[in-house]
Amino acid sequence: MLFPSDHADRHRYGVVRTFVGHGVGRVFHADPVVLHYRNREGGRMKLNQTFTIEPMLTMGSINPVMWDDDWTVVTEDGSLSAQFEHTILITEGGAEILTQC
Template sequence: MEHIHLLGYGGFPKSVCTSVNECICHGIPDSRVLEDGDIINIDVTVYLNGYHGDTSATYFVGEVDEEAKNLVKVTKECLDKAISICAPGVKFNKIGKTIHDHADKHNYGVVQQFVGHGVGRVFHSDPVVLHYRNNGRERMVLNQTFTIEPMLTIGSINPVMWDDNWTVVTEDGGLSAQFEHTILITNDGAEILTQC
């Protein structure tokens, strides 16, 4: 049985999250018309054969400015670099350090209130995966599945939740981008389970 899993999850009213420009995450799709120069993150969860997969990517709408292009590029690089260091025995805090170090090189903020998570038969489970520098001591183990989903900002990393109790935007209205994959820890590193 395959189906999109977000509809109704925790009361979420739609099947996907669509986060435009200053929206950090959990944007609810509506009738807003996208404009040339916007960026949009689309976050999808699928349930297939008893397991969940969670992934997102940020896309350009028409011609975007260099500032937006670079933010999206660096956010994707943060995800790729974090995945590249994953393997059995590696501390989860290395993910946060890898992401934070790369974001810092480009003067971007790393949102700290939202995290990656274990995923499999249950949609959200341990481990909690922090995307910023931390002192966590837990290590990755063979056959573990979890998401890495860094959210970077051009300005403030402080989130503000809208009255819908889902949509989260940057405090200062600055752009935010996110990329996410579900990965499996293998003998020789990590396999991306949500690769298209």
């Protein structure tokens, strides 16, 4: 299994660990919590389950700092960072990326 952090590590980027993907259902931010880095957490996605992956990659510190507006997040050292997201559906044929254009 590959994680976003595997790709980031190969290219010398960091992944902020406090931001996670999540399930999408009747409640937008639902279970499961989807970690973007190698871990010892168990679990498997189920047929027809929809979830997001949305890692924040950085060129420096992986420690985020929230501004007073309670929305804007920067890295602790002010390094460049970017966040992206895909929504994925588990089908009988595998994983379907719903947000792919």
